[in-house]
Amino acid sequence: MKIGLYFGSFNPIHTGHMIIANFMAYHTDLDKVWLVVSPHNPLKASSSLLNEHHRFHMAEMAVADEPRLRVSNIEFSLPRPSFTIDTLTYLTEKFPTQEFVVIMGSDSFQNISRWKNYEQLIARYAIYVYNRPGHEIKETYGANVKIMHAPMLDISSSNIRKWIQEGKSVRYMVPDAIWKYMAENNYYKG
Template identity: 75%
Template sequence: MKIGLYFGSFNPIHTGHLIIANYVAYNTDLDKVWLVVSPQNPLKPSSTLLNEHDRFHLVELAIKDESRLRASNIEFSLPRPSFTVDTLAYLGEKFPTQEFCIIMGSDSFQNLPRWKNYQHIVRNYPIYVYRRPGHEITETHGARLEVLDAPMLDISATDIRKWIKEGKSVRFMVPDNVISYIAENNYYK
């Protein structure tokens, strides 16, 4: 089975993430897409981060009826901050019969040389890159690349958190069941 790993803070998960995950699951040779909830991205500040278990639960809620998508909390048990190369090694030991690939936006792909042991990643794992406006793919970094034109929604989790804090509606940007759960638990207030 070929599994695409879509890493993210998902703080909170929104329609933009879901469109990309679903598009990749149904428009590539991948059998499944795992949305890997990162406890902490080494390249992002963690001050505005909702607890990882809560973010994981929101991802589960968002994808509960989609058989090709799966929420993964695999990084919760690994040392922090989590580095993709370590997560891939752990997954390879835990699921030796699966083939893992990485899914990322062209903006993240441009930063790949800043990742820990990125040469090992590009040598051993195919990377599925979806284009993001303003972030052209001009360099492959030696990776086996599959470039995708997934539908893009120009919304950000940062904006969603801000609007929730201001009491504004985020309907249609976040799945209804996720909005309800966020409201019930007073997240991002």
């Protein structure tokens, strides 16, 4: 089985994430896509992060009825901060019969040379890159890269958090169940 790993803070998960995950699951040779909720991205500040268990629960709610999508909290039990290569090494040892592929945006791929042991990552794993406007891939670093033209929404978790703090509606930017759940729990209000 070929599994795409879509890493992210998902703070919160939004419709743009869902479109990319679903596109990768149904428009590529992947059998499944796992959304890997990262407790803390070493390249981002953690101060605005909602508790990882809340983010994981919302991601699970978002994919609950989609058989090809799954949410993983594997990084919650690994040393922190979590590095992609460490997670991949762990998953490859735990599931030796699975083939893992990394899914990332072209903006992240442009920074891959800053990642821990990126040479090892690109030597061992294929990377499916979805194009983000203004971040065209010019250098592949010798990686096995497949560039995918997934539909893009100009939505970001940081804007969603900002708008919630400003008292603005984010309905339809996040799955409906997530929108209601965030409102009931006063997430991101400040």
